[in-house]
Structures are given as structure tokens and as C-alpha cells.
Amino acid sequence: MNSPSPPVALTRREFMRAGSALAATAAVAELSGATPAAETIVAPKLAGARPFLTPADKFRDVSRGKPLPHSLKGDALIAARLTPETWRLEITTDPTPNPAIKETASLGMPLTLADGNALDLPALLELGKKHEVQFLKAMQCLNIPAPLGQGLWAGVPLREALRLCGAMRNVRRIYYWGFHNDDPKQLFQSSLSYSQAMETPPGELPAFLAYRLNGEPLSLTRGGPVRMVIPWAHGFKSIKWLQRIVVTNDYRANDTYAEQNNDPEAPLKTAAYLDNLPAKIPAGQAAPIGGLVISGISGLKRVEYSLTRGDAKAEAEIWTAAQLEAPPADWRDVLPAGVSPKQILGFDPQTGRPATWPLRYSMVSWSATLKGLAPGKYALSARAVDLNNFAQPEPRPIQKAGRNSLEVREFEVV
Ligand SMILES: Nc1nc2c(c(=O)[nH]1)N[C@H]1C(S)=C(S)[C@@H](COP(=O)(O)O)O[C@H]1N2
Numbered sequence: 001m002n003s004p005s006p007p008v009a010l011t012r013r014e015f016m017r018a019g020s021a022l023a024a025t026a027a028v029a030e031l032s033g034a035t036p037a038a039e040t041i042v043a044p045k046l047a048g049a050r051p052f053l054t055p056a057d058k059f060r061d062v063s064r065g066k067p068l069p070h071s072l073k074g075d076a077l078i079a080a081r082l083t084p085e086t087w088r089l090e091i092t093t094d095p096t097p098n099p100a101i102k103e104t105a106s107l108g109m110p111l112t113l114a115d116g117n118a119l120d121l122p123a124l125l126e127l128g129k130k131h132e133v134q135f136l137k138a139m140q141c142l143n144i145p146a147p148l149g150q151g152l153w154a155g156v157p158l159r160e161a162l163r164l165c166g167a168m169r170n171v172r173r174i175y176y177w178g179f180h181n182d183d184p185k186q187l188f189q190s191s192l193s194y195s196q197a198m199e200t201p202p203g204e205l206p207a208f209l210a211y212r213l214n215g216e217p218l219s220l221t222r223g224g225p226v227r228m229v230i231p232w233a234h235g236f237k238s239i240k241w242l243q244r245i246v247v248t249n250d251y252r253a254n255d256t257y258a259e260q261n262n263d264p265e266a267p268l269k270t271a272a273y274l275d276n277l278p279a280k281i282p283a284g285q286a287a288p289i290g291g292l293v294i295s296g297i298s299g300l301k302r303v304e305y306s307l308t309r310g311d312a313k314a315e316a317e318i319w320t321a322a323q324l325e326a327p328p329a330d331w332r333d334v335l336p337a338g339v340s341p342k343q344i345l346g347f348d349p350q351t352g353r354p355a356t357w358p359l360r361y362s363m364v365s366w367s368a369t370l371k372g373l374a375p376g377k378y379a380l381s382a383r384a385v386d387l388n389n390f391a392q393p394e395p396r397p398i399q400k401a402g403r404n405s406l407e408v409r410e411f412e413v414v
């Protein structure tokens with residue numbers, strides 16, 4: 001593998017400036033002495049112009065159900081127990097244990113609607129006073145080649161909720177689902193191993209029951225009142241409108257996603273995504289390019305891009321390091337009011353600085369500027385290189401373990 005020069009970090013302010021794009025483009029064009037083309041071509045909207053935290057209603061939505069749970073209103077919403085007052089979480093043993101497994105799971109104290117001891121929101125918030133965790137996480141679907149959004153999520157680790165149920169025996173996995181119109185066909189279920197739920201490695205982020213996003217109560221649109229969030233996984237493990245957790249001795253992952261040919265244990269991928277480019281770029285003008293990059297389970301070393309002439313298929317790819325968005329100089333500029341980075345997992349609790357950059361399971365922008373391109377057709381691609389020096393789409397070219405193909409954008413310099 002070639003080793004390009006180390007990436008240069010741009011401050012957020014520089015990114016925002018670059019985001020007000022044409023001005024920057026024009027300035028570079030002026031420096032290079034080129035005559036601006038008569039035809040006005042709008043520069044690509046640069047990634048840095050995106051807010052660091054995606055507003056709750058601006059996430060790309062991936063939801064099943066008819067009617068969609070977040071379209072319910074009034075009495076239907078109350079009947080669905082999806083208001084803060086009516087929300088309940090049941091934690092039980094497997095109602096349909098696999099007959100092939102002789103020992104069945106048991107719980108010291110199941111939490112059920114029937115027994116009147118299901119967990120309600122005030123009890124969960126009370127648990128949060130002692131055990132709350134917060135962290136930044138990008139939501140990304142295993143099957144969609146673009147991040148859905150990034151949030152500051154807050155809630156209670158799943159292990160703390162499970163401890164409410166007393167002694168457990170013969171539990172190897174934990175299944176959970178959300179509201180699905182009481183229709184088995186609409187069930188969207190996911191699962192974790194017992195160890196994944198209970199034993200968070202130091203420095204890692206726990207599976208948790210989220211009740212806040214970006215400093216606000218978790219909205220119905222994003223899966224509130226309470227949603228599961230699995231930091232290291234794709235979106236399908238982060239079940240919205242959470243209502244039921246089941247402990248079982250069935251050792252198999254029975255995620256709904258597994259039935260659709262997806263790898264149910266695939267972790268979030270390190271991957272770069274390219275913003276759209278205009279179809280035509282005037283010769284002599286510098287063209288800003290960029291996109292987003294998610295730091296997945298294998299971490300991120302750098303983002304690289306490659307530009308090839310569209311008419312020269314055999315041309316060797318040359319990969320050039322792009323610039324990564326730097327951590328905000330002042331986190332107060334991007335975090336909800338009153339939240340200090342010292343409280344957020346993944347940051348040093350003393351200094352408030354991120355322990356890694358980008359933070360694992362979060363996303364940042366990357367950018368570069370193309371200059372001096374001769375007229376002709378081009379193809380641009382971008383890739384992430386992880387901390388094992390594996391360049392996308394390695395080490396996992398199996399797309400059903402998480403979409404990780406190289407994106408290509410074609411354009412013409414005129
Ligand atoms: N109850 C429920 N939870 C769900 C889903 C769903 O259809 N129903 N979709 C999952 C999938 S596949 C993804 S990618 C994420 C998307 O989260 P978002 O809509 O908040 O962006 O939610 C997950 N949680």
C-alpha cells in the first residue's frame with residue numbers, strides 16, 4: 001500500500017467557511033490566475049456545513065410497521081403505550097423457548113404488565129440519576145450507503161436494567177423488540193449475547209436504553225420514549241419504541257435482520273462516504289470535494305481519495321490523503337447547553353478531550369480540493385483506512401456485513 005502524507009486537520013470553523021463554498025472556490029481560482037467560466041456551476045455542498053449533531057427530526061428514518069409507530073396520535077398512541085406516561089418495559093423469560101434446548105432461562109423477578117411491575121419512565125430516569133451514560137454515535141443502516149445521522153445519546157446501560165430482575169440462570173442471549181402494532185408479521189427484533197449486555201470492556205461503550213437525544217427527551221420520531229442503542233452495531237440493533245426484553249437460553253442470534261440475509265453480528269464499519277459533485281466543473285477552478293467518514297469498530301487512520309480519468313480505465317489508482325475535520329476547539333459550540341465533554345464516554349473526564357479522534361462509532365467530515373484539472377471526464381472515489389491499515393472495502397467485502405463498497409462519483413471538467 002502506498003503511504004500518503006499524514007492528513008491535515010481542519011478546524012470546524014475552517015470547515016464551515018469552506019462550506020460557504022463558491023467564495024472559497026473563486027478565491028483559489030483567482031490565485032491560480034484562471035478566468036472564471038461564464039457558466040455558473042454550483043460548487044458541491046461541503047460536508048462541514050452539516051451540523052456536528054444531526055437534529056432529531058433530520059435523521060434519515062428507517063422504520064417498519066403499518067401504521068408506522070411514530071405516525072400514531074392521541075388515543076392510538078396511548079393504547080400503544082408510546083407516551084412518556086404510558087410507556088412500560090417488560091423484561092421476561094423466553095415465551096417460546098427452543099424445545100431443542102433442555103435448560104430454560106429463569107429470572108429472579110421478571111418485570112411484567114400483568115404483575116404491575118413493568119419498568120416505567122420515571123423509574124428508568126431514577127436509575128439514570130446513578131447510572132446514566134452519554135455518548136456520540138452515528139446511526140448507520142447496514143444496507144444504506146450513507147450515514148443516517150449523528151446524535152448525543154443518553155440513557156441507562158442495559159446491564160443496570162437487567163440487574164433489576166435479580167438472579168438469572170441459563171441465560172445466553174437477550175432478545176428485544178419494540179411496538180409493532182401487536183402484529184407478529186411486523187415484529188422487528190434484535191439480540192445480544194449475555195456477555196455483550198453485561199460485561200462492557202474498559203473504554204468501550206455499553207448497550208443502553210436511551211431516553212434523551214441531543215439534550216432533549218427522545219422524540220417519538222427517533223424511537224421514543226425509550227429506544228435501545230447499541231454503540232458498536234448498525235442501526236438494526238438499536239430497536240426503537242422499545243417495549244420488551246427477553247432473556248433466553250437459545251444461543252442463536254434471532255434478529256429479524258438475520259432472516260433478510262444480513263450478518264446479525266456484524267459491527268459498525270469504518271467507511272468513508274462521498275458527497276455529490278456537480279456533473280460539470282469549470283477548468284481552471286479549484287473544486288472542493290468531501291463527505292463523511294464513520295470510525296467503526298476497527299477505528300480510523302485516514303481518509304484517502306483517488307481521481308482517475310474516465311477514459312483511461314487501466315490507469316493506476318493514486319490515493320491521496322484528505323483532510324479530517326478536527327475536534328471542535330470549544331465543545332460548547334456543538335454540544336447541547338449544559339453538557340460538558342467531561343461527562344461523555346470516550347472523552348478524558350479530566351481534560352474533556354476526546355480519547356481518540358474521530359471518536360469510535362461517531363462520524364466527522366473530510367475534505368480536499370481538486371486543482372488544475374485538464375478538461376475531460378473523471379471518476380472520483382474515497383476510502384477509509386482503518387487502524388489495521390485495511391483500506392475500504394477491506395477487510396469485509398461482504399456487503400451483507402455492512403455496506404462498505406467504494407463510492408465513485410463521475411464528473412466532467414469543461
Ligand atoms: N422498532 C423498530 N426499530 C428499528 C427499526 C424498525 O423498523 N422498527 N429499524 C432499525 C433499522 S434497520 C435502523 S437502520 C435504525 C434507523 O434508525 P433511525 O430511523 O432513528 O435513523 O432503526 C432500527 N430500529
Ligand SMILES: [Mo]
Nearest residue numbers: 141142235236
Ligand atoms: Mo437498517
